[in-house]
Amino acid sequence: xxxxxxxxxxxxxxxxxxxxxxxxxxxxxxxxxxxxxxxxxxxxxxxxxxxxxxxxxxxxxxxxxxxxxxxxxxxxxxxxxxxxxxxxxxxxxxxxxxxxxxxxxxxxxxxxxxxxxxxxxxxxxxxxxxxxxxxxxxxxxxxxxxxxxxxxxxxxxxxxxxxxxxxxxxxxxxxxxxxxxxxxxxxxxxxxxxxxxxxxxxxxxxxxxxxxxxxxxxxxxxxxxxxxxxxxxxxxxxxxxxxxxxxxxxxxxxxxxxxxxxxxxxxxxxxxxxxxxxxxxxxxxxxxxxxxxxxxxxxxxxxxxxx
Amino acid sequence: xxxxxxxxxxxxxxxxxxxxxxxxxxxxxxxxxxxxxxxxxxxxxxxxxxxxxxxxxxxxxxxxxxxxxxxxxxxxxxxxxxxxxxxxxxxxxxxxxxxxxxxxxxxxxxxxxxxxxxxxxxxxxxxxxxxxxxxxxxxxxxxxxxxxxxxxxxxxxxxxxxxxxxxxxxxxxxxxxxxxxxxxxxxxxxxxxxxxxxxxxxxxxxxxxxxxxxxxxxxxxxxxxxxxxxxxxxxxxxxxxxxxxxxxxxxxxxxxxxxxxxxxxxxxxxxxxxxxxxxxxxxxxxxxxxxxxxxxxxxxxxxxxxxxxxxxxxxxxxxxxxxxxxxxxxxxxxxxxxxxxxxxxxxxxxxxxxxxxxxxxxxxxxxxxxxxxxxxxxxxxxxxxxxxxxxxxxxxxxxxxxxxxxxxxxxxxxxxxxxxxxxxxxxxxxxxxxxxxxxxxxxxxxxxxxxxxxxxxxxxxxxxxxx
Numbered sequence: 001x002x003x004x005x006x007x008x009x010x011x012x013x014x015x016x017x018x019x020x021x022x023x024x025x026x027x028x029x030x031x032x033x034x035x036x037x038x039x040x041x042x043x044x045x046x047x048x049x050x051x052x053x054x055x056x057x058x059x060x061x062x063x064x065x066x067x068x069x070x071x072x073x074x075x076x077x078x079x080x081x082x083x084x085x086x087x088x089x090x091x092x093x094x095x096x097x098x099x100x101x102x103x104x105x106x107x108x109x110x111x112x113x114x115x116x117x118x119x120x121x122x123x124x125x126x127x128x129x130x131x132x133x134x135x136x137x138x139x140x141x142x143x144x145x146x147x148x149x150x151x152x153x154x155x156x157x158x159x160x161x162x163x164x165x166x167x168x169x170x171x172x173x174x175x176x177x178x179x180x181x182x183x184x185x186x187x188x189x190x191x192x193x194x195x196x197x198x199x200x201x202x203x204x205x206x207x208x209x210x211x212x213x214x215x216x217x218x219x220x221x222x223x224x225x226x227x228x229x230x231x232x233x234x235x236x237x238x239x240x241x242x243x244x245x246x247x248x249x250x251x252x253x254x255x256x257x258x259x260x261x262x263x264x265x266x267x268x269x270x271x272x273x274x275x276x277x278x279x280x281x282x283x284x285x286x287x288x289x290x291x292x293x294x295x296x297x298x299x300x301x302x303x304x305x306x307x
Numbered sequence: 308x309x310x311x312x313x314x315x316x317x318x319x320x321x322x323x324x325x326x327x328x329x330x331x332x333x334x335x336x337x338x339x340x341x342x343x344x345x346x347x348x349x350x351x352x353x354x355x356x357x358x359x360x361x362x363x364x365x366x367x368x369x370x371x372x373x374x375x376x377x378x379x380x381x382x383x384x385x386x387x388x389x390x391x392x393x394x395x396x397x398x399x400x401x402x403x404x405x406x407x408x409x410x411x412x413x414x415x416x417x418x419x420x421x422x423x424x425x426x427x428x429x430x431x432x433x434x435x436x437x438x439x440x441x442x443x444x445x446x447x448x449x450x451x452x453x454x455x456x457x458x459x460x461x462x463x464x465x466x467x468x469x470x471x472x473x474x475x476x477x478x479x480x481x482x483x484x485x486x487x488x489x490x491x492x493x494x495x496x497x498x499x500x501x502x503x504x505x506x507x508x509x510x511x512x513x514x515x516x517x518x519x520x521x522x523x524x525x526x527x528x529x530x531x532x533x534x535x536x537x538x539x540x541x542x543x544x545x546x547x548x549x550x551x552x553x554x555x556x557x558x559x560x561x562x563x564x565x566x567x568x569x570x571x572x573x574x575x576x577x578x579x580x581x582x583x584x585x586x587x588x589x590x591x592x593x594x595x596x597x598x599x600x601x602x603x604x605x606x607x608x609x610x611x612x613x614x615x616x617x618x619x620x621x622x623x624x625x626x627x628x629x630x631x632x633x634x635x636x637x638x639x640x641x642x643x644x645x646x647x648x649x650x651x652x653x654x655x656x657x658x659x660x661x662x663x664x665x666x667x668x669x670x671x672x673x674x675x676x677x678x679x680x681x682x683x684x685x686x687x688x689x690x691x692x693x694x695x696x697x698x699x700x701x702x703x704x705x706x707x708x709x710x711x712x713x714x715x716x717x718x719x720x721x722x723x724x725x726x727x728x729x730x731x732x733x734x735x736x737x738x739x740x741x742x743x744x745x746x747x748x749x750x751x752x753x754x755x756x757x758x759x760x761x762x763x764x765x766x767x768x769x770x771x772x773x774x
Contacts, residue, residue, distance in 0.1 A: 003540045006565070010532040123363035125553055127584050136564070143566045218529050220557050220585050224360060228527055263522075263533035276534050277496050277523035 002141025007264045008257065013148045015256020016155040017217070020210040021233035022240070022248035023155075023162060024203040030243035031179045031199045033099065034091065037106040040230020041113035042082055042204045046075040046211025047128070047221045048121050055129050068131035075208040082113075083204025087197050110227070117223040125222050128215035151213050158206060159249045166245065171198060179243075239287050241300025250298060258283050346390045350647045351397055352377065352637065353415035353444075354630075355408065355425035355435070358400035361527055361553045362427070364581060364624060369427050369449065370398055371619050372627030376634035385638065388645050394638065401431045403497075403526065408435045416442040421647050422637045424630060429453030430498035436464045445653050447637055449629030452575065452598065453502040457673040465656055467632050467668055469598035469679025469698070471499070474574055475506020477681040477697045478596050482507075482545055482572060483514040485594070491520035491543035491569070493534065493558070495550035500526070503574045504549030511547075519543050524554060531558045532565065539567050551576040556585025563589040570594075579625050583686055590686040594694070597682050599665045601693045602628060607664045632663035715759055723749030 021043055028036045054071030058064065090109050094102045135146040166172035177185040178195045186192045214229065215221050232255065240251025262282030266274050274281075290298060354373045356366035377394045385392045397420060399411040408431025415423055416438055423439055423446040426432040432451035439446045440461035447465045448456065454470045482490060490511055494504035508518055519541040522534035535558070538546060546562065546569050548555050555577035562571065571593040573582075578595035602608030602623075611631070615623055639661050644652035661668045669677040683694040726749070 003536055006536045006539070007533060010530075010536060014530055014532070118359070118363075123358075123367055125361075125364065125556075125581055125585055127587070136566075138566070143564065145564060218557055219560065219587070220529065220553075222361065222553070224527075225529070228529075260533040260536075264537050267537075275521065275523050276537070277525065279533065 003264070005140055006142040007260045009142055009144050009148065011257035011260030012253060013144075013151055013217070013256070014260060015236075015253035016152045017210065017214055017229075017252075018233045018236040018255050019249045019252025020151075020155040020158060020206065020213060021229055022237040022252045023159060023245060024207045024210070025230075025234055025237045026240075026242050026245060026248040027162070027199055027203045027206075029237070030245075031175055032091075032095075032182075032196055034102050035106060035234065035242075036086075036091075036200075036203070037103070037230065037234075038086060038090075038109040038113055039203065039207055040226035040228075040233065041110050041117070042079050042086075042207035042226070043211040043214065043229060044221070044223060044226030045082060045113065045117060046079045046208030047215040047225065048117060048126070048211075048223070049075040049078045049208075050212050050215055051126050051128055051221055052121075054131065058129055064129075064131060067129075071131070072209070072212050075212055076205050079204040079208035079211070080201045083200040083207070084197055086204075087200040091200075092193070092196075110230070114223055114227070121223055123223070125220055128219045128221055130219065131216055147213075147216050151217060154209065154213060155249065155252075158209065159245055162202075162206075162245050165202070171195070175199060235283070235287060238297055239290055241294075241297030244297070244299040247297055247299030254286075254298075255283055258286050348387070348390045348392050348647060350387075350392050350394050350422075350641070351418065351420040352394055352634065353397045353399060353418070353420040353423040353425070355399045355401050355411055355415070355423065355431070356427035357403035357431075358398070360402045360404075362403045362551055365551070365579075365626065366400070366403075366427055368624035368627045369425065369630045371615065371621075372449065372630035373398075373424055373634050375615060375618060375627075376631045376638075380634070380638050385642060387641055387647055392641075392647065394634075401426055401428075401435075403428045403431060405430050405434050405498075408432070409438060411435075412438040416444060420444060421641075421649055422446070424449065424633045424637065426451060427626065428497065428499055429456060429502060432456050433459075433498055436461055439463050443649050443653065445637065445640070445649055445656050447633040447656070449631075449633040450575075450626040451499070453498045454506075455498070455502065457675050461674075462657075463653065465636075465670055465674040467636060467663070467665065467676055468626075468629050469681055470675055471503045471506050471574070473679055473698055474596055474598060474681050475503050475508075476510040477683075478503075478547070478572060478574060479507050479510020479514055479516070481594065481596070481683055481697075482511055482547065483516060485545065485570060485572075487516070487544035487570065489517045489519045489541070489543045490545045490547055491522065491538040491541060492518055492547045493522045493524060493531075493538075493549070495526045495528075495554060496523050497526050497550070499576065500549035500551075502549070503576075504547065507547050507549065507574075524550070524558075526551060526554065528554055529557055531561050535562055535565050535567060538569070539565055543569050545570045545572055548573045548577060552579045552582035552585065556582045556587075556590070559586035559589040559593070575625065578684055578691065580622055580691070581624060583689055583691070586686075591688075592686065594683055594685050595691075597625075597684060598679055599629070600680050600682050600696050601684075602664075604693070604696075605664065605666075607662075611664045628664045632661075632665050632668060635663060636661050636668055715755070716753065716757065719749060719753050719755070723753075 024039045028034055050071035053074040054067045057067035057070055086109060090105050091102050094105060132147050137144050166175060174190045174195045177190055178192050182192050236251040236255040237248045239255060240247030259279055263276045263279035266278055356369040357363055358366045373396055377396045380394050401408040401411050408426055412435035423444055425448055426435055427450050429451040432448050433456050436446055440463045445463050449467055451466060452471045454472045457464050492504050492508055494500040520538050520543055524531055555573055559571050573595045575597045578597045583590050602612050611628055636659050640655040641647050641652045644655040646652050657670055659668055659670055671677050680696050681698050682696045684691045685694050
């Protein structure tokens with residue numbers, strides 16, 4: 001039982017990380033129907049900026065809490081600027097191009113950002129400075145740390161905040177209007193350029209936050225760390241229904257849990273026929289089954305066939 | 308216009324074809340005129356390692372080793388077949404991906420390289436070796452340790468380090484020595500990780516250990532909590548990881564976070580400074596193994612280390628000295644064959660007897676290093692501390708002993724000199740006594756040193772005779 005509980009905790013934390021990253025994907029997709037594949041790289045840059053800033057400040061003798069906050073701030077600012085620049089440079093000129101074009105551009109931007117990060121930070125793995133005191137808890141034989149609790153809380157709070165933003169503010173209303181029909185929204189006086197830019201900036205800020213969380217949790221960073229993370233988060237967003245904020249959260253947590261339980265129990269369930277290297281199969285079988293019965297994901301809205 | 312274009316294209320192609328032919332048959336004539344008067348031949352050496360992806364840091368390390376070797380060869384200025392030879396390194400990136408490995412291998416074959424150094428990973432080396440074998444291009448890997456690489460019957464495949472049969476066996480025996488009874492094995496499903504883990508399992512089971520869990524991950528993962536939790540439930544006393552440092556470090560750390568008390572043991576992939584950086588204090592006190600002997604113990608080791616750090620301003624990660632040796636062995640074989648033509652110097656590679664940085668390099672009939680040694684290291688205070696060397700030829704061990712004895716003698720002499728200097732400053736009467744004592748001490752030290760030399764020499768002699 002303690003093992004089961006431990007696996008649930010593992011999955012919950014991993015899933016919350018996926019969810020945090022998935023929120024960035026889903027936000028941009030919800031408004032302009034674009035899958036921003038460079039989002040994983042924004043997360044990566046958030047982590048690396050934090051390492052540089054917090055690491056330098058720590059060396060200069062600043063207290064850990066202050067250095068950590070400064071690192072987080074710097075990461076959020078850099079990523080917001082990056083998100084804005086990405087939209088302005090790579091996606092805005094292609095807004096009226098066929099849908100495949102911005103998608104390919106997004107993949108291209110992802111590669112550009114990876115290589116840029118490789119040139120700036122080098123190929124080596126970097127250790128993330130310990131920003132949080134290591135506090136271990138034990139509950140019924142399962143171990144967990146303070147950072148794990150923080151990750152779950154932060155991603156839940158972020159989702160709540162985003163829901164408030166989208167459904168309770170004027171900017172949120174403009175976002176929803178743009179999502180429904182950009183042309184009509186602009187006729188109603190919505191500056192859709194600003195709304196879309198805002199979506200990118202906010203999504204990237206979340207990416208930075210996710211980056212800092214990932215860094216603090218695993219204490220390791222690398223210029224390619226965003227790729228797999230982005231792919232998994234994208235899967236989570238699709239599972240939950242891409243474009244839906246609560247769906248991203250649910251999809252993320254679900255994916256994390258499926259992975260953890262899959263890796264933990266697949267061997268026992270198949271009598272040792274399949275080992276833990278098949279853990280991804282579990283996740284993707286669930287994804288396929290969900291998409292077969294609900295093509296728009298768990299929480300996704302039904303979209304009409306536009307063609 | 309069309310006709311004209313194709314005519315130009317044809318003539319260009321023809322010119323290339325002719326140039327290509329010329330180079331193949333008459334290397335001297337094809338080279339452009341050199342002001343020194345001597346003809347110059349460019350020898351193209353392909354070097355492949357992951358320059359992108361999670362193992363890019365190790366790839367760069369390998370490349371540095373190759374660059375250092377090529378620069379030295381060029382600075383020395385070699386003459387082969389009466390022509391001055393200039394070595395040129397063609398670096399390719401296989402991203403540690405077997406598919407990419409085969410693509411770049413074909414690219415190198417098409418570029419008509421004279422030889423190939425690499426690849427880094429067993430997973431890329433094995434599929435690539437088929438292409439090199441078909442094209443007759445000699446290949447020396449400085450780091451691919453999977454036994455399969457040289458067991459495919461290819462005459463072109465060589466490696467300058469011990470393979471995983473030797474390493475897995477020694478690690479398995481070492482695990483028993485650590486006093487554990489149950490082990491969990493994790494591997495990253497690459498040719499290297501899986502191969503090493505399998506060999507470890509064989510040795511561990513043969514020595515009476517019980518394998519209580521077998522788990523898998525991949526070479527891009529960062530989260531291992533799910534499989535580690537499962538291992539925790541089996542109460543294994545030791546976790547063996549067949550894989551690289553980028554996963555091993557975080558794995559060790561996550562073991563600690565989950566409250567797993569088991570020891571951690573790994574092969575050369577995790578025997579790096581990077582591993583300790585990533586694993587932090589969770590690595591402290593654990594062991595790992597490396598093929599070969601530590602650089603400090605080898606005659607040419609410290610000099611190589613100095614050269615390397617001076618040139619690249621970075622630590623040696625892992626395989627750089629082996630890659631350096633691989634290049635040197637290739638050049639040495641060309642020299643002995645007096646030809647840079649792969650068909651001509653390939654037989655010489657097998658006959659190599661080269662005094663390299665990492666070992667006295669000789670190949671067996673498969674292309675494996677003869678009598679490769681394996682050394683065990685311990686992670687201690689953020690450093691890799693040498694524990695012992697197992698296996699290997701007696702000659703190598705004896706050589707290291709001689710070297711140690713020489714150092715002892717030198718230290719003794721230094722002590723004598725130091726004592727004498729100190730004494731000189733003292734009052735004359737006291738100085739006399741002290742000098743006497745110092746000389747006496749010095750004499751003893753020298754005697755001990757000389758004895759050590761003698762013992763070592765005997766050992767060498769015995770070893771040679773044994774052979």
